[in-house]
Amino acid sequence: DSGVTQTPKHLITATGQRVTLRCSPRSGDLSVYWYQQSLDQGLQFLIQYYNGEERAKGNILERFSAQQFPDLHSELNLSSLELGDSALYFCASSPDGVGSPLHFGNGTRLTVT
Amino acid sequence: QKEVEQDPGPLSVPEGAIVSLNCTYSNSAFQYFMWYRQYSRKGPELLMYTYSSGNKEDGRFTAQVDKSSKYISLFIRDSQPSDSATYLCASNYGQNFVFGPGTRLSVLP
Secondary structure: OOOOEEEOOEEEEOOOOOEEEEEEOOOOOOEEEEEEEOOOOOEEEEEEEEOOEEEEEOOOOOOEEEEEOOOOOEEEEEOOOOHHHOEEEEEEEEOOOOOOOOEEOOOEEEEEO | OOOEEEOOOOEEEEOOOOEEEEEEEOOOOOOEEEEEEEOOOOOOEEEEEEOOOEEEEEOOEEEEEEOOOOEEEEEEOOOOHHHOEEEEEEEEEOOEEEEOOOEEEEEEO
């Protein structure tokens, strides 16, 4: 168990809808990363937060947004969903986001129908 | 050119074999190197984490980094069917982590 908790495990929704994915980092970790992994694709970096502030942005669509709350949990919001958004969404955390390795949760599997 | 390249496989070996998994990277700024194991529909699990060139051993796993060649390797001794998974190499500098696409390994009993 990595200590990173993601909910829900599975989400099935329709095109055009909006969903929220939640992540609780490991105890003591200040940095949270979000990744997308489509079928047979590698991990695509979406966004990073450190202690509540956005630190880095990757290939995140404008329809997607995230935030990190004072208790350090993070939420990834996906709106106007399209079929192509179906993927595994992973959250990872690290103490400082600089040098320390990432520890991943088991992801949320999103299916858009 | 991708910053971290990795042969996607699949790689099939018999139980007990020594497995060699390899990655190359292009960015000289990369400082830290990691190997992750990912079982189907699970999150990547950190196996090895190293900073310097040379070897790092942990049980049946050995990570090797050659910064002069920009080459990183993971060796698995006495491979087991439970080692069947996708193995991802990763590197980072600062807060930027870059992952290889992963190599799918099957260890056949």
